[in-house]
Amino acid sequence: MSVRHALLALLSEGPKYGLQLREEFEARTGEVWPLNVGQVYTTLQRLERDGLVESDGDDQAGPQKGFRITAAGAQELTAWLRTPSDLSSPPRDELVMKVLVALRVPGTSVRDVIQVHRRYLVELMQQWTRIKETEVEGSESDVSLGLVVDAELFRLDAVVRWLDAADSRIKRAAAEPVLAEKATAEKATAEKATAEKATGTTQAVPRVRRRLGARK
Amino acid sequence: MSVLEMKRVSRTYGVGAAEVHALHDVDLTVDAGVMVAVMGPSGSGKSTLLTIAGSLEEPSSGEVRVCGEELTKLSRNAKARLRRRSIGYVFQDFNLLPGLTAAENVALPLELDGVSARKARIAALASLDELGLGERAASFPDQLSGGERQRVAIARAVVGERQLLLADEPSGALDSVNGEGVMRLIHAACKRGVAAVVVTHDAQLASWADRVVFLRDGRVTDQTLPAPGPESLLTQGPGQ
Numbered sequence: 472m473s474v475r476h477a478l479l480a481l482l483s484e485g486p487k488y489g490l491q492l493r494e495e496f497e498a499r500t501g502e503v504w505p506l507n508v509g510q511v512y513t514t515l516q517r518l519e520r521d522g523l524v525e526s527d528g529d530d531q532a533g534p535q536k537g538f539r540i541t542a543a544g545a546q547e548l549t550a551w552l553r554t555p556s557d558l559s560s561p562p563r564d565e566l567v568m569k570v571l572v573a574l575r576v577p578g579t580s581v582r583d584v585i586q587v588h589r590r591y592l593v594e595l596m597q598q599w600t601r602i603k604e605t606e607v608e609g610s611e612s613d614v615s616l617g618l619v620v621d622a623e624l625f626r627l628d629a630v631v632r633w634l635d636a637a638d639s640r641i642k643r644a645a646a647e648p649v650l651a652e653k654a655t656a657e658k659a660t661a662e663k664a665t666a667e668k669a670t671g672t673t674q675a676v677p678r679v680r681r682r683l684g685a686r687k
Numbered sequence: 688m689s690v691l692e693m694k695r696v697s698r699t700y701g702v703g704a705a706e707v708h709a710l711h712d713v714d715l716t717v718d719a720g721v722m723v724a725v726m727g728p729s730g731s732g733k734s735t736l737l738t739i740a741g742s743l744e745e746p747s748s749g750e751v752r753v754c755g756e757e758l759t760k761l762s763r764n765a766k767a768r769l770r771r772r773s774i775g776y777v778f779q780d781f782n783l784l785p786g787l788t789a790a791e792n793v794a795l796p797l798e799l800d801g802v803s804a805r806k807a808r809i810a811a812l813a814s815l816d817e818l819g820l821g822e823r824a825a826s827f828p829d830q831l832s833g834g835e836r837q838r839v840a841i842a843r844a845v846v847g848e849r850q851l852l853l854a855d856e857p858s859g860a861l862d863s864v865n866g867e868g869v870m871r872l873i874h875a876a877c878k879r880g881v882a883a884v885v886v887t888h889d890a891q892l893a894s895w896a897d898r899v900v901f902l903r904d905g906r907v908t909d910q911t912l913p914a915p916g917p918e919s920l921l922t923q924g925p926g927q
Contacts, residue, residue: 586908592890604895635728
């Protein structure tokens with residue numbers, strides 16, 4: 472979450488005071504991301520240092536100090552909005568790690584591990600949906616909250632779907648012993664090759680990384 | 688009050704080596720005013736559970752009560768009456784009759800139950816009105832959008848004094864905003880006292896339910912715990 476660009480966006484509507492920026496930031500993000508006032512002022516100082524905003528000057532100290540966006544700031548904001556976030560290299564996802572580890576720990580049911588996480592995620596989604604249900608319906612001012620809640624729901628939903636896919640992939644592999652044997656043989660070869668470098672548990676990740684041609 | 692009570696319900700298809708356990712000792716109780724979602728992969732027994740709850744299919748063993756009546760003890764006719772009066776279905780592909788208007792589709796189950804055409808029409812219009820479709824009452828299904836068709840299907844499922852609403856992937860092929868609209872309507876019906884069981888593989892739809900039951904290989908393997916209030920999310924905030 473870029474507080475820096477969020478503040479630039481608020482200033483693009485007109486000059487504002489620090490406290491006002493904090494209040495508007497929280498209101499516009501559905502009050503889901505609390506922001507402390509110290510964070511606002513440090514960010515503003517840095518923006519001013521970089522020439523992206525300008526202030527009334529040092530004679531107006533504290534909460535009475537107003538801030539304006541500069542031409543360079545407006546340019547920076549436009550460029551940021553149009554730059555896709557970097558999603559190219561796979562993130563080091565703890566849940567993915569846990570499922571990979573569970574596959575290898577003797578006596579562990581990977582499907583039970585998957586279900587624990589699935590239930591937790593669905594419970595979280597239920598909580599987010601309650602917010603939508605009680606606060607979003609029919610009120611236009613809550614569009615921002617609706618957008619934030621949707622973003623969370625889609626993110627969690629993607630994880631649940633991954634768990635579902637993992638579940639059926641594992642089930643299918645277990646039901647097809649020939650494939651499973653082949654996979655084990657493959658795994659053994661791969662293990663031999665990388666035995667020195669990788670620990671067993673994180674092995675799949677370097678493999679993915681190699682295939683994607685991604686850097687470390 | 689429990690509107691639906693399933694106790695140790697099993698359903699097997701085929702015999703001998705070809706025997707398949709679609710459901711295995713499933714317990715499920717749904718009270719009035721509660722929405723339960725049943726989640727599971729395809730082949731987990733979700734749809735079988737729903738057809739048994741709706742008395743469209745007999746369990747191989749176990750007990751099913753709808754509105755206090757044990758289904759296995761009812762005659763064919765009594766079961767059909769219970770289905771018409773107390774149970775509403777929403778299907779994935781809406782299942783509206785193309786030759787009938789929206790109002791006629793909604794009035795149909797009441798008329799089949801012996802309600803006079805005039806009274807059935809009044810109830811149908813009220814139900815459509817409630818779902819914001821009053822103006823579309825005279826339209827035929829092919830004149831309605833996907834979202835509107837599904838709302839007609841929900842109106843038909845809750846018209847009259849229905850107490851149990853059963854929905855199988857009710858958002859069908861609708862986009863996520865329309866899918867959410869469907870869940871809001873089912874949720875609203877529950878607030879008026881209807882008990883609902885929604886079968887889905889979609890976690891976003893399931894998250895509208897008061898309780899989510901997980902089905903795997905015909906067994907209930909897990910269910911969600913009552914959630915703490917949403918305040919807990921807002922005070923923590925994500926990405927902190």
